Amino acid sequence: MAHFLARILGVSARRYVAGVPRTKIHPVFCMNCNITLSSVGSEKSPPIVKLEGKTKKRPRVLSSSSEDDAENVPEKKKQSPKKKKETPKDSPKKQEKTPEKKPEVKEEVPSPETNTKEKESPKKVFTMFQKNSKEGESKNGNEYDPGKKKYHPIEDAIWKQNEKVPYLALSRTFQLIEETSGRLKMIDILSNYFRSVIVLSPDELLPSIFLCLNQLAPAHEGLELGIAETTLMKAIAQSTGRSMSQLKSDIQSIGDIGIVAEKSRSNQRMMFTPAALNVTGVFQKLQEIARMTGNQAMAKKVDKIQSMFVACKHSEARFLIRSLAGKLRIGLAEQSVLQALAQACTDTPPNQGYPPKILSNLKKLGEAGFKAKVDENALLVKTAYCECPDYGQIVPVLLSNGPLALPEKCKMLPGTPVKPMLAQPTKDIQDVFQRFDNIDFTCEWKYDGERAQIHIKDDGTVSIFSRNQENNTTKYPDIIARIDSVKGDQVKSCILDCEAVAWDVEKQQIMPFQILSTRKRKDASEAEIKIQVCVFMFDLLYFNGQPLVKEPFFERRRLLRENFIQVEGTWKFATSLDTNDINDLQNFLDESVKGNCEGLMVKSLKQDATYEIAKRSRNWLKLKKDYLSGVGDSLDLVVIGGYRGKGKRTGTYGGFLLACYDAENEEYQSICKIGTGFSDEALQQHTEFLSQHIIPNPRSYYRFDSSHQPDEWFDAVQVWEVKCADLSLSPVHRAAMGLVDPNKGISLRFPRYIRIRDDKKVEEATSAQQVVDMYSNQDQIKNQKNTSRSVEDDFY
Numbered sequence: 001m002a003h004f005l006a007r008i009l010g011v012s013a014r015r016y017v018a019g020v021p022r023t024k025i026h027p028v029f030c031m032n033c034n035i036t037l038s039s040v041g042s043e044k045s046p047p048i049v050k051l052e053g054k055t056k057k058r059p060r061v062l063s064s065s066s067e068d069d070a071e072n073v074p075e076k077k078k079q080s081p082k083k084k085k086e087t088p089k090d091s092p093k094k095q096e097k098t099p100e101k102k103p104e105v106k107e108e109v110p111s112p113e114t115n116t117k118e119k120e121s122p123k124k125v126f127t128m129f130q131k132n133s134k135e136g137e138s139k140n141g142n143e144y145d146p147g148k149k150k151y152h153p154i155e156d157a158i159w160k161q162n163e164k165v166p167y168l169a170l171s172r173t174f175q176l177i178e179e180t181s182g183r184l185k186m187i188d189i190l191s192n193y194f195r196s197v198i199v200l201s202p203d204e205l206l207p208s209i210f211l212c213l214n215q216l217a218p219a220h221e222g223l224e225l226g227i228a229e230t231t232l233m234k235a236i237a238q239s240t241g242r243s244m245s246q247l248k249s250d251i252q253s254i255g256d257i258g259i260v261a262e263k264s265r266s267n268q269r270m271m272f273t274p275a276a277l278n279v280t281g282v283f284q285k286l287q288e289i290a291r292m293t294g295n296q297a298m299a300k301k302v303d304k305i306q307s308m309f310v311a312c313k314h315s316e317a318r319f320l321i322r323s324l325a326g327k328l329r330i331g332l333a334e335q336s337v338l339q340a341l342a343q344a345c346t347d348t349p350p351n352q353g354y355p356p357k358i359l360s361n362l363k364k365l366g367e368a369g370f371k372a373k374v375d376e377n378a379l380l381v382k383t384a385y386c387e388c389p390d391y392g393q394i395v396p397v398l399l400s401n402g403p404l405a406l407p408e409k410c411k412m413l414p415g416t417p418v419k420p421m422l423a424q425p426t427k428d429i430q431d432v433f434q435r436f437d438n439i440d441f442t443c444e445w446k447y448d449g450e451r452a453q454i455h456i457k458d459d460g461t462v463s464i465f466s467r468n469q470e471n472n473t474t475k476y477p478d479i480i481a482r483i484d485s486v487k488g489d490q491v492k493s494c495i496l497d498c499e500a501v502a503w504d505v506e507k508q509q510i511m512p513f514q515i516l517s518t519r520k521r522k523d524a525s526e527a528e529i530k531i532q533v534c535v536f537m538f539d540l541l542y543f544n545g546q547p548l549v550k551e552p553f554f555e556r557r558r559l560l561r562e563n564f565i566q567v568e569g570t571w572k573f574a575t576s577l578d579t580n581d582i583n584d585l586q587n588f589l590d591e592s593v594k595g596n597c598e599g600l601m602v603k604s605l606k607q608d609a610t611y612e613i614a615k616r617s618r619n620w621l622k623l624k625k626d627y628l629s630g631v632g633d634s635l636d637l638v639v640i641g642g643y644r645g646k647g648k649r650t651g652t653y654g655g656f657l658l659a660c661y662d663a664e665n666e667e668y669q670s671i672c673k674i675g676t677g678f679s680d681e682a683l684q685q686h687t688e689f690l691s692q693h694i695i696p697n698p699r700s701y702y703r704f705d706s707s708h709q710p711d712e713w714f715d716a717v718q719v720w721e722v723k724c725a726d727l728s729l730s731p732v733h734r735a736a737m738g739l740v741d742p743n744k745g746i747s748l749r750f751p752r753y754i755r756i757r758d759d760k761k762v763e764e765a766t767s768a769q770q771v772v773d774m775y776s777n778q779d780q781i782k783n784q785k786n787t788s789r790s791v792e793d794d795f796y
């Protein structure tokens with residue numbers, strides 16, 4: 001039993017049985033973390049390893065995880081024709097992926113307690129690192145040298161109960177994740193780290209999660225890093241004695257400041273050894289750096305960075321510098337972090353004390369049952385995160401009560417933004433009738449402004465959040481000032497879903513989105529405001545202490561209309577029409593266009609009419625005038641490269657390389673070159689902005705064909721909305737490669753620039769899957785399913 005308990009924890013069984021609650025958990029360094037050992041085995045009976053349900057004998061000497069990768073990489077990944085076609089020549093990720101010398105790790109001699117019951121256990125057991133393991137050898141210069149005893153990367157990353165988590169433990173986790181391509185494996189690695197933290201130092205779970213996401217606080221607090229590369233170079237130069245030009249040329253050739261920082265560190269000999277970094281300490285210092293303002297701020301930032309940098313060991317420098325630069329670049333999506341968290345809480349239920357009480361039912365679950373339990377918990381964690389996107393509220397509940405308590409304790413609450421419901425595109429009125437056959441629906445004008453989620457708390461505080469949970473409260477003092485006069489007497493607290501639209505006071509009409517975007521983005525004073533805004537309310541998500549998201553829209557709309565007052569030109573309900581007559585709908589669409597709207601939003605009223613947080617739902621359809629009988633919608637793409645202009649465009653970029661975002665593989669895939677739709681001012685503006693984001697080499701996570709090599713590569717920092725005539729298969733572009741055709745991607749024909757989408761983060765750009773959906777929904781593709789047309793993109 002004790003042995004089993006120890007295994008659940010990933011603790012050395014022998015040490016535990018010896019009666020000393022030694023808690024040296026090897027956080028991530030369980031190289032075989034993808035292996036489910038059902039028994040540690042003994043001299044006579046070698047350990048049995050279950051791989052994806054299969055059982056096979058495992059040799060005595062275990063080797064590194066790379067050996068297991070082939071078998072454990074999720075099927076989809078292994079066979080996916082979407083396999084990365086090419087990686088840029090000097091891609092740091094690729095360089096790092098050269099197979100590591102496989103360390104030999106000997107299995108611990110098993111405890112006599114091993115019994116048959118335990119063999120059925122679904123739990124994962126992690127082979128402990130032995131002291132003589134060479135696993136910590138780095139390809140980046142920090143070789144572990146047992147003779148010289150420089151330091152021991154593994155020992156340094158181990159910690160005991162209630163000790164601070166060494167930052168090295170987290171860096172090693174990042175390093176392993178970076179070297180892994182399978183999503184499930186990444187989740188396993190991260191979940192193992194979380195398990196160790198849960199058991200040993202639960203207070204550090206929250207900073208660990210934030211560091212994994214490279215966030216310093218929830219989005220609505222607006223605390224961001226993103227220190228300029230030159231500032232980071234200065235800090236590295238000052239702490240290592242290397243010159244700026246040496247660093248510059250290294251960055252040019254390696255393409256990643258993190259690796260350059262790590263290499264530079266390893267050349268440095270220290271007079272004395274600074275105290276080791278720990279997770280909380282690093283997190284707090286990053287927060288302090290982000291909060292520094294004023295004229296001395298830059299120098300103070302460099303000082304603080306240096307003080308951490310000189311204490312870095314092994315791969316710590318790489319990830320610290322990348323965190324500071326604003327991108328961790330290990331390919332870890334937020335959904336994977338949430339999944340890993342749920343898995344860790346299932347594997348190692350929090351708040352069990354130390355040693356944790358073994359949940360006997362966990363033992364009985366079996367492999368499939370365990371997986372189902374993980375999925376159940378993942379749903380709870382992910383749902384809680386949608387309703388309350390604030391780890392500061394979720395993590396304490398997980399730690400003290402577990403995932404089951406989340407629905408009760410992490411509810412939607414005014415003051416914390418909710419992830420908004422999104423709509424599916426349609427390109428023809430027939431689509432609407434097909435979808436809502438025999439279902440009551442309503443049509444609303446689709447306003448072209450900025451989504452505004454307006455929260456009123458019990459104490460009267462009002463906040464306004466954007467579609468990606470950023471706090472826009474100080475952008476709209478005019479909206480805040482109106483609240484008292486437009487809310488009914490009964491309203492105590494609420495969350496309204498609205499669109500804020502620029503309003504022409506003289507002509508009493510809606511103005512285009514471009515006008516709205518000229519408003520100051522932060523700290524606007526009412527006196528300065530030149531562009532008036534009219535708020536169009538379309539939903540009520542929370543009312544007087546009760547979430548309404550499970551109520552049908554019909555009911556939510558009734559409450560909305562009963563409790564708010566309309567004021568012409570400032571505060572209105574979205575114009576709507578409940579109809580099931582095709583002619584009425586067509587007329588209403590025409591009216592919306594005359595009213596300067598983009599088209600209609602069509603929403604189910606009673607059946608399937610809940611508010612689906614964070615979901616692009618089929619219960620909301622968008623019908624945009626510009627895309628009728630075309631591709632249905634515009635795309636929001638990331639600009640990753642620029643081509644210098646010729647002729648009239650000399651001095652600015654004349655064209656750009658755009659990419660969609662593939663969240664599954666966390667990569668940007670080229671989708672088109674674009675050269676039309678830009679005014680001279682827009683080109684000037686883009687050239688100025690993008691020249692601050694030039695990178696010497698493409699990121700390792702950019703997918704493109706060498707024939708599209710731009711004159712300059714850019715960091716993925718900006719999203720542009722783009723229209724096109726249609727989408728076609730392309731032998732050269734990489735968007736959605738493997739999803740429709742094994743060797744072809746999808747590209748846009750006649751792409752045309754519309755505008756910058758400042759309200760979307762690059763990870764919120766149109767996804768590879770959305771590109772596939774748009775491609776497949778085109779009439780010609782629907783009609784000739786088997787005919788694949790290959791067309792090069794149109795450019796110049």
Ligand SMILES: Nc1ncnc2c1ncn2[C@@H]1O[C@H](COP(=O)(O)OP(=O)(O)OP(=O)(O)O)[C@@H](O)[C@H]1O
Binds near residue numbers: 447
């Ligand atoms: N009556 C309305 N009901 C719901 N949303 C509306 C309405 N009028 C305008 N909108 C806006 O329309 C948006 C949805 O359509 P749009 O194509 O503009 O989305 P988007 O922001 O480009 O995002 P995506 O293309 O990812 O869906 C909503 O997020 C909201 O801001």
Ligand SMILES: [Mg+2]
Binds near residue numbers: 448449
């Ligand atoms: Mg919009």
Ligand SMILES: [Mg+2]
Binds near residue numbers: 633634635
């Ligand atoms: Mg859009």
